[in-house]
Amino acid sequence: MASFTKRGKTWQYTVSRMVNGKSDPIRKGGYATKKEAQVAASEIESQLQKGITPHLKAEPFDRYFEEWLKVFKPNISGNTRARYLNSLETIKETFSGVPIQNITKRIYQAFLNEYAKTRSKETARKINTHIRACVRDAIDEGILHVDFTRGVVLTGAVPPKREEEKHLSLFESKRLLNHFKQPTALSHYLILLGLTSGLRFGELVGLTRKDFNFKTNELNVDKQWGYTKKMKQGFGPTKNEQSVRKIKLDGNTMKLFKELFNRSPDNIYGLVFFTQTSKYKVLCNTAVNKVLKKTLTNMNIQPISAHGLRHTHASILLYKRASIYYVSERLGHSDIETTNSYYAHIIKELRDQDDKIAISTFEELVG
Missing domain, CATH: 1.10.150.130 (Tyrosine recombinase, N-terminal domain)
Structure with missing residues (x-):
């Protein structure tokens, strides 16, 4: 039961409450009218009835x-x-x-x-x-009781990059992989692996030889390497805990890396993409992007960035009808919502195809 007291020009409410068998009332003042105090007190009583401890302290x-x-x-x-x-x-x-x-x-x-x-x-x-x-x-934490972000509408004035600029088609991907069937530079190996694994750039340059299991054709992803001034130098944790994963790779890719390891010297870090002359001791993202752009341009393919290889990997799997849950896990996304939001355009396209399959299937049954 709440009581109300006028203090000067404002009103204060007092809501009765027992904590551990002792009286511990909740008081708050500063309301211009008694009605405002009654509304506020009613909200506090409602929270107490639901077992919620009211959080009255303002949190900037x-x-x-x-x-x-x-x-x-x-x-x-x-x-x-x-x-x-x-x-x-x-x-x-x-x-x-x-x-x-x-x-x-x-x-x-x-x-x-x-x-x-x-x-x-x-x-x-x-x-x-x-x-x-x-x-x-x-x-x-009981600080808020309503999610003010729920159902908001997102807009944007600056046009995003076209999807075709972000990833390659299946045919273009096949051409690129064929082009690097006999890689001659370390950047070629990274581009090839970026496409066939879908790893983030930091995860790629953080790979060590021990991460390659040639018996099971598996790649262990449990760390990344700092390759920009914003990142912690050297080895660091993955983007999130879901990014720690093991992924299967095709035999051709694994064979190329096994041959690379057999004929090239190791380094003190065990890094696959180690570069002594680089500031960060690994292949530079900018340099890889330049190689990729030049290669694709020479092949009359719209250039993408190294990160676009990751989008290409995911897009191909989705178009090949791999489960969205599998793709999300393989990419190391924090949750399925992230995968859905990134590849909504593909999911919608596949859904349209599923609609046609459903309609034609039952038309045949009825006919």
């Missing part, structure tokens, strides 16, 4: 997100961490000092609309993903 969104990053994301890798820190800076610019409890769905949608005016839809999606994860943990 920027501070909460920063603390959340330290507590819930302590092991994220360099590039991923940099993206989260960019999100933090954006939150500081817009919501500095604003309690997370005061942010409504309307306020958040307005923020996303403004943010997307100078960015692509994909960029808007990334910051929304970061904030949504934070908000859901705030709900679990």
